[in-house]
Amino acid sequence: MSSLTITIIIIFATAIVVAYLKATWRDRCLKDMEGFPVIAEMKDGRTVWGTLDLESSGLLLRYPKPYKSGSHFETSFILYRSEYASIKAIYRIPADLDDTLRKKRELKTFSSQSGFFVTVRKAVRNFFAAVRDAIVESMKLLIGQVTPKSSVLSGKEKYVNKMGESFVDYIGNSYDPLLEKLIGRRIIYERFEDDRWREYQGILRNYTKDFIEIINAFAPIVIVFSVKSGKREMLGINIETDGEHISLENGRQTPVKLLLEDVVTLQPGESAKIPFKKTLSIELNEEVDVIFPRSEAIVRHTVD
Incomplete structure (x- = not known):
C-alpha cells in the first residue's frame, strides 16, 4: 500500500471521527x-x-x-x-x-472526584491532551512527505493540519500539569x-x-437588566415601577447593592424607592x- 493511499485513508478516518466527536462533545466545566x-x-x-x-x-x-x-x-x-x-x-x-x-x-x-473509573478516565484524557502537539506535528510531517508527490493533496496542507488539530482537540482537552495538581x-x-x-x-x-471552574468562591455578580412597568420578582428581589419611580425590596438573605451614582445597599428585608431608569445595575455578594x-x-x- 502506497504512502498516498495510507494518507488518504487517514484523512477520511479522521474526518469521520471528528464529525462524530463534534456531534457529541460537551465542555466538562459547563456540564x-x-x-x-x-x-x-x-x-x-x-x-x-x-x-x-x-x-x-x-x-x-x-x-x-x-x-x-x-x-x-x-x-x-x-x-x-x-x-x-x-x-x-x-x-x-x-x-x-x-x-x-x-x-x-x-x-x-x-x-465524582475519586474512584477507579474516574482515575482511569482522567489518565486517558490527560494522556491524549499531553501528546496533542506531538500528534499534530506528526501529521504535518506525514503530509509534508507526501504532498510534493501528490496533486490530490497539493495546496491542502492547511486543511489537513486543521483536521489533525480538530481530532486531538476533541479527544482530550488541553492538559495543564499545574492546574491538574490543584x-x-x-x-x-x-x-x-x-x-x-x-x-x-x-x-x-x-x-x-x-474554561476554569471554581466552587465555593466569593465574587461579586453585577446584574444589568431593563426595567419594565408593573411588578416582577428577579432573583429574590421584588421590583415595581409606576413609570416615575422604581420600588425595590430585598427578599434575599444577603445584602444587595444598587449601583447608582451613589451606591445604595439594601439589607435583607429592606426597601428603597428611586427615580425611574430604563436600565438598572444590581450587585450581589455571596458564595458562588x-x-x-x-x-x-x-x-x-x-x-x-
Missing part, C-alpha cells in the same frame, strides 16, 4: 452546571439567567418565566458554541438552590477589573482548554460556583 439555575454575564454588559441546558453545539438558558420583548414572549436564551468567547462568567448561587438541586450539586461536585484545593484567582487585578478565593473544581473563560481569570496562588 457540571447543566440542569442548574445560573447567571451568565456577557462581555457586552448583558446579564442573562435561567436553567442551563447544554448541547455540543451550544447552550440554552431557560427563563424562570416567559419574558415579554416587544410583541412576543421569549422563553429562553441561546448561545452557540462559536459565541462562547463572548462569555465573561457563568455563576451558580448555592443559596438559591432547593434541596433536590443542592443534593445534585453535592453529588456532582464532591462525589483540582480540589483552595486557590486564589485573579481577574482584571476596573483597570487593576483583583484577587478572590475559591476551590478549583475543573478546567478545560476554554463560577465558570470563567481562561482569558478572564487566572489561578495565581494556593491557600493552606
Whole structure:
C-alpha cells in the first residue's frame, strides 16, 4: 500500500471521527452546571439567567418565566458554541438552590472526584491532551512527505493540519500539569477589573482548554437588566415601577447593592424607592460556583 493511499485513508478516518466527536462533545466545566439555575454575564454588559441546558453545539438558558420583548414572549436564551468567547462568567448561587438541586450539586461536585473509573478516565484524557502537539506535528510531517508527490493533496496542507488539530482537540482537552495538581484545593484567582487585578478565593473544581471552574468562591455578580412597568420578582428581589419611580425590596438573605451614582445597599428585608431608569445595575455578594473563560481569570496562588 502506497504512502498516498495510507494518507488518504487517514484523512477520511479522521474526518469521520471528528464529525462524530463534534456531534457529541460537551465542555466538562459547563456540564457540571447543566440542569442548574445560573447567571451568565456577557462581555457586552448583558446579564442573562435561567436553567442551563447544554448541547455540543451550544447552550440554552431557560427563563424562570416567559419574558415579554416587544410583541412576543421569549422563553429562553441561546448561545452557540462559536459565541462562547463572548462569555465573561457563568455563576451558580448555592443559596438559591432547593434541596433536590443542592443534593445534585453535592453529588456532582464532591462525589465524582475519586474512584477507579474516574482515575482511569482522567489518565486517558490527560494522556491524549499531553501528546496533542506531538500528534499534530506528526501529521504535518506525514503530509509534508507526501504532498510534493501528490496533486490530490497539493495546496491542502492547511486543511489537513486543521483536521489533525480538530481530532486531538476533541479527544482530550488541553492538559495543564499545574492546574491538574490543584483540582480540589483552595486557590486564589485573579481577574482584571476596573483597570487593576483583583484577587478572590475559591476551590478549583475543573478546567478545560476554554474554561476554569471554581466552587465555593466569593465574587461579586453585577446584574444589568431593563426595567419594565408593573411588578416582577428577579432573583429574590421584588421590583415595581409606576413609570416615575422604581420600588425595590430585598427578599434575599444577603445584602444587595444598587449601583447608582451613589451606591445604595439594601439589607435583607429592606426597601428603597428611586427615580425611574430604563436600565438598572444590581450587585450581589455571596458564595458562588463560577465558570470563567481562561482569558478572564487566572489561578495565581494556593491557600493552606
